[in-house]
Amino acid sequence: MxxxxxxxxxxxxxxLFFVSVVLVTCVDVADVGPQGTEVGMSTVNKAVADAxxxxxxxxxxxxxxxxxxxxTVVAYAADGLIQLIKCKSLLKVDREVIALGVLYLIIxxxxxxxxxxxxxxxPVIMPGETAPEASFPSSHTLMTxxxxxxxxxxxxxxxxxxxxRTVVQVACVAVMVLTVVFRFMSGVxxxxxIVSSLLLSAALVFAYSAAAEK
Numbered sequence: 139m140x141x142x143x144x145x146x147x148x149x150x151x152x153x154l155f156f157v158s159v160v161l162v163t164c165v166d167v168a169d170v171g172p173q174g175t176e177v178g179m180s181t182v183n184k185a186v187a188d189a190x191x192x193x194x195x196x197x198x199x200x201x202x203x204x205x206x207x208x209x210t211v212v213a214y215a216a217d218g219l220i221q222l223i224k225c226k227s228l229l230k231v232d233r234e235v236i237a238l239g240v241l242y243l244i245i246x247x248x249x250x251x252x253x254x255x256x257x258x259x260x261p262v263i264m265p266g267e268t269a270p271e272a273s274f275p276s277s278h279t280l281m282t283x284x285x286x287x288x289x290x291x292x293x294x295x296x297x298x299x300x301x302x303r304t305v306v307q308v309a310c311v312a313v314m315v316l317t318v319v320f321r322f323m324s325g326v327x328x329x330x331x332i333v334s335s336l337l338l339s340a341a342l343v344f345a346y347s348a349a350a351e352k
Contacts, residue, residue, distance in 0.1 A: 142346035151341035158334040162257060162274065172270050175259040179330050186329040187261040190322075194265060198325035203317040204278050207285040210310070214238050214292065234292045237350035241342060245284055248338075249277050261328055275335035276327045279318055283339035286314040288346050 162178035170174045170184045177183050217235055252272060259270035290307045297303040322332050 139346050141351050143342045144351070148341050148344035148348065149188055151337050151344065155334055155337040155341060158330060158337060159257065162226070162328075162330045169260055171259050172263045175270050177258050177261075177328055180326075183261070183328040183330055187325065190298055190325045192325040194324065196320050197326055200278065200317055200320035200324055203313055203320065204282055206313045207282045210289050211242055212287050213241070214289070217296070221323045234295055234350045235347050238292055240349070241284060241288055241346045243293050244342065245281055248280065252277060258328055258331060262326060264326070273327050274331045275322055275338055276331045277335075279321050279327075279332055279335035280339055282317040283314055283336065284346075286310040287339070287343045291343075291347055291350070 165178050166180050166182075167176050167178045168180035168184075169181045170178050214235060221235065252275065256272045256274075258274035260271070260273040263270055287310075289310045293303050293306050293310075297306060318332065318336070321327060322329075
């Protein structure tokens with residue numbers, strides 16, 4: 139796939155994400171959430187939420203899987219720091235590692251931003267809490283998909299051993315898929331929270347892939 143195509147796909151998924159934001163803020167908005175909180179696409183979201191319910195065990199498992207993303211971020215950050223110390227110049231650090239660093243920064247900014255700009259609240263009040271929390275988009279899904287997909291792409295140039303590279307890539311894909319499935323099945327997010335996270339994740343991954351390409 140050419141670099142131009144990657145940027146185009148990044149744009150397509152970014153537009154689809156913004157369309158999803160418009161849908162959940164303007165279409166079929168109703169107070170179907172806990173404590174009368176409103177949610178867009180309420181008919182679909184309420185039907186899915188009622189069918190799934192809340193499962194605390196699955197939620198905790200998805201949280202544990204999320205720690206894999208943090209470990210991955212730390213590993214690549216350490217790699218970049220070691221390269222920087224050895225080369226004594228940011229320009230000599232691998233392009234893929236620098237691009238990953240920028241990608242991680244963007245994820246962090248988005249994570250913080252959506253904590254303050256609340257689009258939807260969770261369909262359930264979490265154990266130990268007394269008020270609903272922000273849930274759009276699913277930051278857990280976003281972080282895991284972007285970090286793990288980025289790791290899969292970066293492994294092509296960062297891991298010399300074909301066997302080890304394959305193991306790492308398969309593990310990353312497995313963690314990514316399981317996290318999305320478990321997060322959805324835990325019932326702590328509306329259906330549109332997950333879908334929108336996947337759209338935003340795809341946009342960011344294609345942007346990283348294009349930016350990292352030499």
